[in-house]
Amino acid sequence: MDDLETEVKALIVDSLKLEDLRPEDIDSEEPLFVDGLGLDSIDALELGVALRKKFGLRIESVSEDIKAHFATVRSLARFIRSQQAAAAAQQA
Amino acid sequence: MTAPTLSRLFADGAPEDRTVAVTNGETISFARFRADVAGNAARVRRAGVRRGLLVTQDAYWGAVGLFALLQAGAEAILPPNAQPGTIAGLAGAWDLLLCDQPRSGDENALMLEPGGEGAAPGPFDPAAPVTVFTSGSTGEAKRIAKTLALLEWEAATLDRALGAMVPMGATVHGTVAHQHVYGLAFRLCWPLASGRVIAGPAHELWEGALSALAAGDALVTSPAHLSRMDGIAPIAPARRPSLVLSAGAPLAEPAAEQAAALFGVPVTEIFGSTETGAIALRHRSSPDPAWQPLPGITVEADGAGLLRVRSPFVAGDGLFEGADRIALEAEGGFRLLGRADRIVKIEGKRVSLAEVEARLRALPEVADAVAVSLSGPASRLAAVVVPSGEGAARLAEVGAFRFGRQLRRALAATQEPAGLPRHWRFLDALPSGPLGKQRHADIASLFEDTASMDPIPHRPTEPDIRATRPLPDGLELDLFLPANLAPLEGHFPGMPIVPGVAQIDWAAKLAARHLGAGDGVARNFQVKFRRVTVPDASVTLTLRHIAARRRLTFEYRSADEVLTSGSIALEGP
Numbered sequence A: 001m002d003d004l005e006t007e008v009k010a011l012i013v014d015s016l017k018l019e020d021l022r023p024e025d026i027d028s029e030e031p032l033f034v035d036g037l038g039l040d041s042i043d044a045l046e047l048g049v050a051l052r053k054k055f056g057l058r059i060e061s062v063s064e065d066i067k068a069h070f071a072t073v074r075s076l077a078r079f080i081r082s083q084q085a086a087a088a089a090q091q092a
Numbered sequence B: 001m002t003a004p005t006l007s008r009l010f011a012d013g014a015p016e017d018r019t020v021a022v023t024n025g026e027t028i029s030f031a032r033f034r035a036d037v038a039g040n041a042a043r044v045r046r047a048g049v050r051r052g053l054l055v056t057q058d059a060y061w062g063a064v065g066l067f068a069l070l071q072a073g074a075e076a077i078l079p080p081n082a083q084p085g086t087i088a089g090l091a092g093a094w095d096l097l098l099c100d101q102p103r104s105g106d107e108n109a110l111m112l113e114p115g116g117e118g119a120a121p122g123p124f125d126p127a128a129p130v131t132v133f134t135s136g137s138t139g140e141a142k143r144i145a146k147t148l149a150l151l152e153w154e155a156a157t158l159d160r161a162l163g164a165m166v167p168m169g170a171t172v173h174g175t176v177a178h179q180h181v182y183g184l185a186f187r188l189c190w191p192l193a194s195g196r197v198i199a200g201p202a203h204e205l206w207e208g209a210l211s212a213l214a215a216g217d218a219l220v221t222s223p224a225h226l227s228r229m230d231g232i233a234p235i236a237p238a239r240r241p242s243l244v245l246s247a248g249a250p251l252a253e254p255a256a257e258q259a260a261a262l263f264g265v266p267v268t269e270i271f272g273s274t275e276t277g278a279i280a281l282r283h284r285s286s287p288d289p290a291w292q293p294l295p296g297i298t299v300e301a302d303g304a305g306l307l308r309v310r311s312p313f314v315a316g317d318g319l320f321e322g323a324d325r326i327a328l329e330a331e332g333g334f335r336l337l338g339r340a341d342r343i344v345k346i347e348g349k350r351v352s353l354a355e356v357e358a359r360l361r362a363l364p365e366v367a368d369a370v371a372v373s374l375s376g377p378a379s380r381l382a383a384v385v386v387p388s389g390e391g392a393a394r395l396a397e398v399g400a401f402r403f404g405r406q407l408r409r410a411l412a413a414t415q416e417p418a419g420l421p422r423h424w425r426f427l428d429a430l431p432s433g434p435l436g437k438q439r440h441a442d443i444a445s446l447f448e449d450t451a452s453m454d455p456i457p458h459r460p461t462e463p464d465i466r467a468t469r470p471l472p473d474g475l476e477l478d479l480f481l482p483a484n485l486a487p488l489e490g491h492f493p494g495m496p497i498v499p500g501v502a503q504i505d506w507a508a509k510l511a512a513r514h515l516g517a518g519d520g521v522a523r524n525f526q527v528k529f530r531r532v533t534v535p536d537a538s539v540t541l542t543l544r545h546i547a548a549r550r551r552l553t554f555e556y557r558s559a560d561e562v563l564t565s566g567s568i569a570l571e572g573p
Helices: A003-015 A041-055 A073-091 B030-046 B059-071 B084-089 B148-165 B181-194 B206-212 B253-263 B353-361 B389-398 B400-411 B437-445 B500-515
Strands: B019-023 B026-029 B051-055 B075-077 B096-099 B109-111 B129-133 B143-147 B171-174 B197-202 B218-221 B243-246 B267-273 B277-283 B298-301 B306-310 B319-328 B334-339 B343-346 B349-352 B366-374 B380-387 B423-426 B464-471 B474-481 B525-529 B537-546 B551-558 B561-569
Touching (some): B030 B096, B059 B075, B059 B096, B129 B148, B171 B181, B181 B267, B349 B353, B353 B380, B380 B389, B389 B400
Parallel strands (some): B051 B096, B075 B129, B171 B218, B243 B267
Antiparallel strands (some): B019 B026, B343 B349, B525 B561
């Protein structure tokens, strides 16, 4: 199990105050919105706030379709890693 | 410049290379738009359609569908949303569904396509019908008949009121759907009629919306987005919008201030309804400014203080009677005192919760407020208040009880005694979430223990309950212990540890509240601390009610490690 994915799952459960759901109940490949976990657009906004606060995501650098990054826990973790790598490269 | 019109958009023409829209990375010229309308109009006409249901995700394709239906002489119907249930509920009201995304299961669906053969679109009948719906937050969505002329007048009026703020050729981005009147007017009709550019997609996430912005653009958004901007860095001057619009619900002052700081321009709020379209606007450059009616619109209060609007955008006789209570101000301005339909009975008196909130927000000590009536033997009025800077200073000085009493006295100038909240909670921010039952429940839950005021306001006194699972003889609760818990204050300075007295106190309170065991106070207990409990962590609390021995046992666990265990002798019921 990927640590970052576990962290993202915990963040989803905590930041959205999802009752009766544990982080381990979320599958990394499960769609987060509509058909899968069933998050809605307000949840997406809340999750955006939580991700910015926790991982310091920089949004100016996002040009391609952001919704694809928010599709699953796995894609979110990949997105966070790429953002962190970009930030590190900028500092170097 | 000639007056913007929609009915003569193609008849009067425009430069062939004028940019009409940007979508999917494509720039759409006026010539391309005309060809898309002509081609799809011909397809609609071939289908012999009288009533077309327009289900588009992209505002550009919404515009193509709308004008194709007008060109084909068919009624355009914009459903409140694209959910299959909604579409099914409208069966019988339409003959053909026009869409921009493949849909499964819908018969009679026509996918809008680029280009094709068709007659050049001519002038459209200003009386052509366009049907929209109220969003239907309560009960069934209501059908509202409009005409192209109404949309055209509204677009022209918005341009008179706001056009000078937005450069010609600027792109109009949105986070709201274009099939509701607000999005239809601002994202579709106004840009088309006034020489601005439609941004096709509606952005659900800030990340997408902000990365699309260029300097001078306009942004059509709502409190749902504007109140969720934490963590966003100020927008660079080279990308700053000229106009940020909000509508749909009142925008709280902290969100208005944050948005103004991030965008470098104050939010412009629009007040309106599906029936009337936009009625009034206000620029949030100062706290709670009065609303100013749009040019040509008259706002009056009827005998009961309810909103009455005379507007050329209202179908029929131009008169609309609303459910909002208003107070007229100098120079045609007005203030909203809230919906007349949030009326509760307190001590036999009718009290408008919305009015109490509006009066609270008008006080200098208050940044935001929600009023609720608490059920119980007698219904009581309660208020949750986010103090302003001034209020927070007063609160720190005099304490929660006296601060609440001071607010009561300030409200007494305008409210009958029944309209003065008896219970108060002071928070840094209101519980989030859309207005509705859940939010009401969240607010009401803040008053579960109304016997005592929070000794240290601004801090939670109990852990967050994340999940509960019933046991045969008790309850298991997943708790999160926030680091800012009030009971941590003063204990073990510099060392974040959850004190044992707090753990015993929570066990007693939660048992009383959830199991009805005891009176919530632990007077006689035994406890064993096995491991240190640290805050900012999740723990599981198991409560068992040993009724025969009149005892409550409790156990705090982290993973499978027992942190604290003990028992409390039950007194009271």
